[in-house]
Amino acid sequence: MSELVLHHYPLSPFSEKIRAMLGYTGLQWCSVITSEMPPRPLLAPLAGGYRKIPVAQIGADVFCDTRTITQQIAMLSGRPLLSLEGVDDEIRAFVKEADLTLFLACILSSTSLKLNIKLFRSFSLLSLFRFFRDRIQIGRTSSVPRMGLGEARRRVREHLADMEARLARRQWLFADEPCIADFSAYHGLWFLTDVAESSLVKDYPAVEQWMQRIRAFGHGVSVEITGEAALSMARQAEPETLEGKEDPLLGREVIVAPDDYAQVPTRGILVAVTESEWVLAINNLAVETVHVHFPRQGFQLESA
Ligand SMILES: N[C@@H](CCC(=O)N[C@@H](CS)C(=O)NCC(=O)O)C(=O)O
Numbered sequence: 001m002s003e004l005v006l007h008h009y010p011l012s013p014f015s016e017k018i019r020a021m022l023g024y025t026g027l028q029w030c031s032v033i034t035s036e037m038p039p040r041p042l043l044a045p046l047a048g049g050y051r052k053i054p055v056a057q058i059g060a061d062v063f064c065d066t067r068t069i070t071q072q073i074a075m076l077s078g079r080p081l082l083s084l085e086g087v088d089d090e091i092r093a094f095v096k097e098a099d100l101t102l103f104l105a106c107i108l109s110s111t112s113l114k115l116n117i118k119l120f121r122s123f124s125l126l127s128l129f130r131f132f133r134d135r136i137q138i139g140r141t142s143s144v145p146r147m148g149l150g151e152a153r154r155r156v157r158e159h160l161a162d163m164e165a166r167l168a169r170r171q172w173l174f175a176d177e178p179c180i181a182d183f184s185a186y187h188g189l190w191f192l193t194d195v196a197e198s199s200l201v202k203d204y205p206a207v208e209q210w211m212q213r214i215r216a217f218g219h220g221v222s223v224e225i226t227g228e229a230a231l232s233m234a235r236q237a238e239p240e241t242l243e244g245k246e247d248p249l250l251g252r253e254v255i256v257a258p259d260d261y262a263q264v265p266t267r268g269i270l271v272a273v274t275e276s277e278w279v280l281a282i283n284n285l286a287v288e289t290v291h292v293h294f295p296r297q298g299f300q301l302e303s304a
Contacts, residue, residue, distance in 0.1 A: 005032060
């Protein structure tokens with residue numbers, strides 16, 4: 001099996017979750033920097049309509065959503081605790097909350113002059129306008145219950161207090177080594193602290209030290225490649241053989257979309273159904289055939 005390719009952009013919190021995990025595992029990876037919003041013409045042939053970031057790729061297999069990406073990292077690194085499949089229900093529930101409600105609470109709580117200055121510096125005026133318009137549109141079409149700034153800050157503080165209590169007992173949130181929950185809890189706080197430079201975490205010393213331990217993992221060993229090179233890797237590879245269970249929709253054209261926000265659908269032939277994934281075959285001139293893996297949790301599938 002060939003190397004893991006990560007399609008991401010520097011300011012993306014969910015990408016930071018994966019970059020930190022790659023640093024922790026020491027896996028080598030190829031980095032493709034993509035833009036902060038569509039159009040992403042070199043990624044679209046690989047991921048169909050799926051528009052969230054990050055996306056990972058191993059040859060002609062494409063992994064959408066960090067739920068499928070972490071499963072691959074757990075397998076490649078031999079560390080089962082890094083995937084949802086390798087942990088118990090309590091940890092899964094924590095990750096679900098951290099990746100949705102708490103992530104959104106952290107993003108809302110990150111609104112600050114410092115963040116705005118950073119955004120002004122990294123975008124042209126026109127792309128900044130497009131960026132805000134894009135994110136407002138994502139918010140408007142989201143199915144996640146809205147929360148105000150006060151509510152967001154209150155939730156972040158509650159979350160930090162819970163983490164502080166856990167981290168007073170041990171170095172990592174649930175085990176004596178990092179598990180998926182540590183990386184899920186980290187990325188929203190990374191955006192709040194390292195990108196928006198909020199001081200909210202300062203009142204929680206055990207959390208600050210834990211963040212420092214995760215930062216120290218770095219991002220591992222990566223080589224930057226172009227989007228064209230990633231497409232050619234997919235063209236030159238065959239998708240991995242799949243094992244799954246029976247399903248009446250197998251072999252039929254289906255549509256898969258996230259059920260929370262940025263619900264842009266992907267259309268393809270359903271080629272495998274497992275306990276945790278739906279896999280769609282997509283064909284186009286740029287890649288010939290790729291298998292696109294979606295988690296079942298947090299997504300909806302319907303016949304096309
Ligand atoms: N559930 C997804 C969430 C990914 C997500 O929300 N990513 C953000 C960036 S951190 C995103 O895609 N924003 C819109 C965009 O970049 O186009 C996952 O676990 O990968």
